[in-house]
Amino acid sequence: MTLALIGTRPRRRGLRAFHGIWIVLILIAALLAGICIGETRIPVSTVLQVMANRFWDAGYVLDPIDEGIIWSYRLPRALVAGGCGTALAVCGVILQSLLRNALADPYLLGISAGASTGAVLIAVVGIGAAAVPMSAGALGGALLAFGLVALLARMAGGGTGLRGAGQIILAGIAGSQLFNAMTSFLIARSANAEQARGIMYWLLGNLSGIRWDDVWLALAAAILLLIVAFWHMRALDAFTFGAESAASLGIPVRQVQVVLIVVSAMATAVMVSITGSIGFVGLVVPHAARFLVGVRHALLVPASALIGMVFLIAADIMSRIMIPGQTLPIGVVTALVGAPVFAVILIRARTVSR
Amino acid sequence: MIRATDLSWRAGGKAILHGTSLTVAKGEVLGLIGPNGSGKSTLLRLLAGLLKPSSGHLELAGRPLDRMRQRDIARLLAFVAQQAETSDRISVRDAVELGRTPWLDALRPWSEEDDRHVAHALARVGMQGFETRDWITLSGGERQRVHIARALAQCPKVMLLDEPTNHLDIHHQLSIMQLVADLKLTTVIALHDLNQAMICDRLGVMHHGRLIALGPPAGILTPELLERVFAVRITELTDPSDGSRIMRFLPLNRKETTCAF
Numbered sequence A: 001m002t003l004a005l006i007g008t009r010p011r012r013r014g015l016r017a018f019h020g021i022w023i024v025l026i027l028i029a030a031l032l033a034g035i036c037i038g039e040t041r042i043p044v045s046t047v048l049q050v051m052a053n054r055f056w057d058a059g060y061v062l063d064p065i066d067e068g069i070i071w072s073y074r075l076p077r078a079l080v081a082g083g084c085g086t087a088l089a090v091c092g093v094i095l096q097s098l099l100r101n102a103l104a105d106p107y108l109l110g111i112s113a114g115a116s117t118g119a120v121l122i123a124v125v126g127i128g129a130a131a132v133p134m135s136a137g138a139l140g141g142a143l144l145a146f147g148l149v150a151l152l153a154r155m156a157g158g159g160t161g162l163r164g165a166g167q168i169i170l171a172g173i174a175g176s177q178l179f180n181a182m183t184s185f186l187i188a189r190s191a192n193a194e195q196a197r198g199i200m201y202w203l204l205g206n207l208s209g210i211r212w213d214d215v216w217l218a219l220a221a222a223i224l225l226l227i228v229a230f231w232h233m234r235a236l237d238a239f240t241f242g243a244e245s246a247a248s249l250g251i252p253v254r255q256v257q258v259v260l261i262v263v264s265a266m267a268t269a270v271m272v273s274i275t276g277s278i279g280f281v282g283l284v285v286p287h288a289a290r291f292l293v294g295v296r297h298a299l300l301v302p303a304s305a306l307i308g309m310v311f312l313i314a315a316d317i318m319s320r321i322m323i324p325g326q327t328l329p330i331g332v333v334t335a336l337v338g339a340p341v342f343a344v345i346l347i348r349a350r351t352v353s354r
Numbered sequence B: 001m002i003r004a005t006d007l008s009w010r011a012g013g014k015a016i017l018h019g020t021s022l023t024v025a026k027g028e029v030l031g032l033i034g035p036n037g038s039g040k041s042t043l044l045r046l047l048a049g050l051l052k053p054s055s056g057h058l059e060l061a062g063r064p065l066d067r068m069r070q071r072d073i074a075r076l077l078a079f080v081a082q083q084a085e086t087s088d089r090i091s092v093r094d095a096v097e098l099g100r101t102p103w104l105d106a107l108r109p110w111s112e113e114d115d116r117h118v119a120h121a122l123a124r125v126g127m128q129g130f131e132t133r134d135w136i137t138l139s140g141g142e143r144q145r146v147h148i149a150r151a152l153a154q155c156p157k158v159m160l161l162d163e164p165t166n167h168l169d170i171h172h173q174l175s176i177m178q179l180v181a182d183l184k185l186t187t188v189i190a191l192h193d194l195n196q197a198m199i200c201d202r203l204g205v206m207h208h209g210r211l212i213a214l215g216p217p218a219g220i221l222t223p224e225l226l227e228r229v230f231a232v233r234i235t236e237l238t239d240p241s242d243g244s245r246i247m248r249f250l251p252l253n254r255k256e257t258t259c260a261f
């Protein structure tokens, strides 16, 4: 996260250290909240003692049940939620810049649906439900879905402006429907009843049963995506006036598009194979971030990463406490927040582009 | 600075531009005129390296364009497109800062030198004081000036402008043309107002994807050629205030003779 401030403008240089401290504080506060709040409330002191035991062998004597909840259940869950929020938000930023479309988001464009199909295919074909092969399958599905949706939008006469924006979202809906149908077909055909229920629940976006293996994979994907996004922040800015303008500013457009879309699809695929498809994060978070820090990617990327992380950790907390004794799929919570925001963006987009 | 030899460009099985050759000397202002759809924009995009020629050869500052990286082209040559709009809420300063893109990378971050180039570019187009204005609040003429400032911030040796005075009122048309003339850069500019074309050092006339004439304005803008290319009838007038030539356009098919009834 310290990377976050490389490349901001020199006249803001004096503020960098200050911002860095804020980012670390927010990160820690969000993780702590994610660990402490839940059906059993855990005091912050206990959490800190567990961390001290784990990292420095501090030797505090603690209730092993508390320790188990914290270390094997809540911490991995909070870390995956944070990594997933970061990744989906940054994917949204990248897609919105490259497609010049305020509504671009891995979920609305059908990339998540394609990834689900790929992951389910791997799961039911029986290569196993391990995260890595499922991610590979999901990546195939994600890229296929994006290709299909982009082609469809192009044939439907896409472009910039609200009409083009509408076309690609319609294409995304068509793509989502198609891939969701294929997923259902796969499940109906090949999975037994119990498997089917598990997969359906996972598809809604779900953080139950996260293990440490998942944590490493999710964080690796999120960090790789962040690094790639940072590396390309000027290129992302250069797309402000469209792809041709970016090329005239010296950006190798094709290469940048391919790298960014493949890495975004990869990150989406990893997150979908771990958590199922969580909607609206990539749509809502970049808009909130733009509202706070403006449109330049040197600030927009880190701000979106941070807000995405906090948003999903908060959504996870909500999913655990909204209905006592029951955990909602996290995708339900993000949709409850995201769908109204989506509506607001649609209405505002109309007034801006006339 | 620019040497194009026998350039052609095809799209969808149709030849849009046919064997076009031209050279542009250092510091020269070359105007491209021709009716809509005659291939002016296509030729400019080829010169800017934004389109790859289907055949032919292009050199920029003595180097073959197809062997240059996009970034190296952008350091030498800036392109102001006919239409470039955004719905992003960027400020004027943000838009001009984009011009520094080819000079920056992860190892060479933004510096005070870049700030100076941006301020200088804004001053050259007379847009200092507008730095914090939102793009969406600018008028057409102001947007065009900002685009030119963005191009200037690239510190190019060559400027390509595609109908920069399109959709502007007469005051802004003239001030943009004056600005271009004052830049003292090697410039290729597509124009549709023939009177404005008079300030160019040389003019190229495009017709159906061919460059059919190239030379100094006085020799090029002959009534015969213009009648053929633009399908209008031309009468020339002289402005008594400074003796410059003005063209007046009339439809070709209007009969001057008295009506037949």
Ligand SMILES: Nc1ncnc2c1ncn2[C@@H]1O[C@H](COP(=O)(O)OP(=O)(O)O)[C@@H](O)[C@H]1O
Pocket: B011, B012, B016, B034, B035, B036, B037, B038, B039, B040, B041, B042, B043, B206
């Ligand atoms: N990508 C393209 N595919 C097919 N036809 C094109 C393409 N770009 C331009 N054209 C056609 O090429 C012709 C020349 O276009 P253009 O260079 O834009 O002309 P001008 O700028 O002189 O008005 C037009 O008939 C246009 O329709």
Ligand SMILES: [Mg+2]
Pocket: B040, B041, B042, B082, B162, B163
């Ligand atoms: Mg044109």
